[in-house]
Amino acid sequence: TQLLEQSPQFLSIQEGENLTVYCNSSSVFSSLQWYRQEPGEGPVLLVTVVTGGEVKKLKRLTFQFGDARKDSSLHITAAQPGDTGLYLCAVYNQGGKLIFGQGTELSVKP
Amino acid sequence: GAGVSQSPRYKVAKRGQDVALRCDPISGHVSLFWYQQALGQGPEFLTYFQNEAQLDKSGLPSDRFFAERPEGSVSTLKIQRTQQEDSAVYLCASSAFNEQFFGPGTRLTVL
Numbered sequence: 517t518q519l520l521e522q523s524p525q526f527l528s529i530q531e532g533e534n535l536t537v538y539c540n541s542s543s544v545f546s547s548l549q550w551y552r553q554e555p556g557e558g559p560v561l562l563v564t565v566v567t568g569g570e571v572k573k574l575k576r577l578t579f580q581f582g583d584a585r586k587d588s589s590l591h592i593t594a595a596q597p598g599d600t601g602l603y604l605c606a607v608y609n610q611g612g613k614l615i616f617g618q619g620t621e622l623s624v625k626p
Numbered sequence: 627g628a629g630v631s632q633s634p635r636y637k638v639a640k641r642g643q644d645v646a647l648r649c650d651p652i653s654g655h656v657s658l659f660w661y662q663q664a665l666g667q668g669p670e671f672l673t674y675f676q677n678e679a680q681l682d683k684s685g686l687p688s689d690r691f692f693a694e695r696p697e698g699s700v701s702t703l704k705i706q707r708t709q710q711e712d713s714a715v716y717l718c719a720s721s722a723f724n725e726q727f728f729g730p731g732t733r734l735t736v737l
Binding site: 522556557558559560561604606609611612613614615616617618619621 | 630635659661667669671682717726729731
């Protein structure tokens with residue numbers, strides 16, 4: 517059983533569309549991170565959310581942490597081909613190691 | 627460069643061969659992590675070093691996997707008698723405080 521369940525697993529959309537991906541758990545977390553990983557590269561940190569209900573914006577990306585700090589969402593407005601990649605949510609476990617969800621593979625077609 | 631580097635970037639091994647994967651962390655980073663990422667999945671923790679001390683190796687899948695960081699800088703992940711299920715991308719990350727910075731990974735294919 518995955519600690520973090522991401523959905524959808526795959527998403528293929530046209531340029532200019534909006535989309536939301538989800539990261540859900542039954543556990544409560546003190547913080548949650550979102551990463552983007554491009555083919556042939558390692559994950560790159562996009563944002564860390566800490567407070568329940570928190571909303572953070574990064575250009576066209578909006579991240580929200582659930583009120584109960586068990587889930588999070590990532591919304592992309594007017595997606596562009598450069599947004600293509602694997603989006604991963606992750607939390608820290610004891611000892612500083614990261615536990616990742618299985619990821620959402622996003623493809624944005626021009 | 628200033629980032630985490632890994633070598634080789636790609637490795638093809640015949641089943642039963644031993645392989646060694648290298649990670650050069652960001653200079654001065656005390657913590658170093660290894661992760662394994664299967665195709666279409668998120669990375670999974672393998673092992674963790676603080677300086678030269680291996681503090682957590684709970685994620686290593688079998689005793690064929692061995693990691694070292696003898697001088698607290700460069701780290702090597704060694705896999706003995708490789709099996710097809712070892713095929714994956716092996717990611718290294720280093721950190722000074724809270725944020726982990728990932729290298730590009732080594733893609734291992736075992737035939």
